[in-house]
Amino acid sequence: MHCTREVTKDIIWVGGNDRRLALFENLFPIPDGVSYNSYVILDEKTAVMDTVDASITRQFIENVEHALGGRKLDYLVINHMEPDHCATIGELLRIHPELTLVGNEKTFRLISQFYDIDMEGRTLAVKEGDTLCLGKHTLHFVFAPMVHWPEVMMAYEESEKILFAADAFGSFGAHNGALFSDEVADAKAELPEMRRYYGNIVGKYGPQVQAVLKKAAGLDIAVICPLHGLIWRGDFGWVLEAYDKWSKYEPEEKSVVVFYASMYGDTQNAAEILAGMLAQEGVKGIRVYDVSKTHVSYLISEVFRCSHLVMAAPTYNNGLYPAMENLLTDMAALNLQNRTVGLIANGSWAPQSGKIMDAKLSAMKNMRVLDGTVTLRSSLKEEQTEELAALCRQIVESL
Ligand SMILES: Cc1cc2nc3c(=O)[nH]c(=O)nc-3n(C[C@H](O)[C@H](O)[C@H](O)COP(=O)(O)O)c2cc1C
Structure with a gap:
């Protein structure tokens, strides 16, 4: 019929x-x-x-x-x-x-x-x-x-x-x-x-x-x-x-999307604390994603939506955690540009993920990586929360 x-x-x-x-x-x-x-x-x-x-x-x-x-x-x-x-x-x-x-x-x-x-x-x-x-x-x-x-x-x-x-x-x-x-x-x-x-x-x-x-x-x-x-x-x-x-690769919203990768939960912990700080500072429309869980196509859509990104990932075999690497590769392939990014890195003996994410983002057009990447050595310690707060302030000031 x-x-x-x-x-x-x-x-x-x-x-x-x-x-x-x-x-x-x-x-x-x-x-x-x-x-x-x-x-x-x-x-x-x-x-x-x-x-x-x-x-x-x-x-x-x-x-x-x-x-x-x-x-x-x-x-x-x-x-x-x-x-x-x-x-x-x-x-x-x-x-x-x-x-x-x-x-x-x-x-x-x-x-x-x-x-x-x-x-x-x-x-x-x-x-x-x-x-x-x-x-x-x-x-x-x-x-x-x-x-x-x-x-x-x-x-x-x-x-x-x-x-x-x-x-x-x-x-x-x-x-x-x-x-x-x-x-x-x-x-x-x-x-x-x-x-x-x-x-x-x-x-x-x-x-x-x-x-x-x-x-x-x-x-x-x-x-x-x-x-x-x-x-x-x-x-x-x-x-x-x-x-x-x-x-035009212009964001739809002045807002922050937080992407984290985490095996044991410590990188996630830092990402969640930063997201909470941002919300407390009045940032609206924040979304937090586990890049291993959410299909990369949804993450790409969020990059198109938001002016600011937070990317948080552990070091993996002297490289970047694969699911985060996949997101960054896709962003580069799709010509994404004009975003401001804050980074959280992690590693238990020789953290590399911050440097790698910075290099990948810097190879894209008009990606501003904020100073003060927060680097964890396994887990966030009380004395490092000020570093997270400083990253939060930089994000809020540049929104
Ligand atoms: C397979 C594997 C490879 C890893 N490679 C590295 C490495 O090369 N350098 C490093 O510093 N840590 C390495 N790590 C340790 C993790 O990066 C580290 O424990 C981190 O704190 C995990 O964060 P999470 O709690 O968010 O999962 C590796 C861990 C695994 C499981």
Whole structure:
């Protein structure tokens, strides 16, 4: 049975949800599942805007066929060639051999790399600024290279002011009945999962996101249709503002996130005491994480949120405790920058973790490591609490 929704009278959502998948990209936990959005445009010509992941092929095909109501399919517009959005191209072509694939040069190269599809005479290559007229609806192609793949483009439909935004403005999480941002009780409750999606998947490409935001600023957008998550309708200015901040690597909040690694609890103890001191000084929004326990994708999201970080870790085999090393490696890979960091190190015979964390952070752009790393020799002693208090003061003064 089909499960579709009208975005407008002529534009039908034909996507679906997957709540069984544990790890998105076999990497990121998705406790609330994930949605794959796809859209049919009905006009003198018909078009499907991207397809979906293989896991929901059956639902997708039923949805598309219902939306088309027996009409032939003229175009499949491929804004993004990642397999979670293009796995069903072959299936659509088998059912609608007459359809034309709309993409750019890079799109078609990727199709032939992933699949054995005979594209001879079945493609329409578009360039930046090209249009495709479907009747009353006209698609304007806006290229978004490396947001977050090289072939990515967006399509702006001028008559209904709809931006088909590829992976931009998307989120983890399956739909809970509500498809539109104005159908949920509090759309801003989506922010943490949007940030985790952005930070981990698109976060490395801040300058490219800035470039596309500048192009989008010139468009009159009433609705944003991303490939994952809610369709943005009504008051979504805050989504654009969040994207603007994240892509400039500006923190969302003047606040502190405390990351600690600990085997026997002593590094944790110092981190908890510092977090308490910060709260006592009036710092709001503090969150404390055990980096061994919380998946790194959530930690990355918190780095995007906070202006200040505390990183506390023991020395391990003359190196840095692996879970903290993993977080720092991910931060560097995602191009994270512009944060202020306080450090707590630990070691029972030759503490190295402070030096290593400092070096890794200093290799990133505009990371200010505060003086006065607190170095424990196994556990925090009464006489060292003043060092922690001094680190707390430095953090508060620089907030
Ligand atoms: C496998 C292993 C390797 C370690 N390597 C070092 C080391 O190279 N240098 C050092 O000073 N301490 C080393 N330590 C000791 C811990 O860093 C130290 O006991 C620390 O206080 C543990 O902090 P925690 O209580 O937060 O777990 C090592 C501990 C383990 C289990």
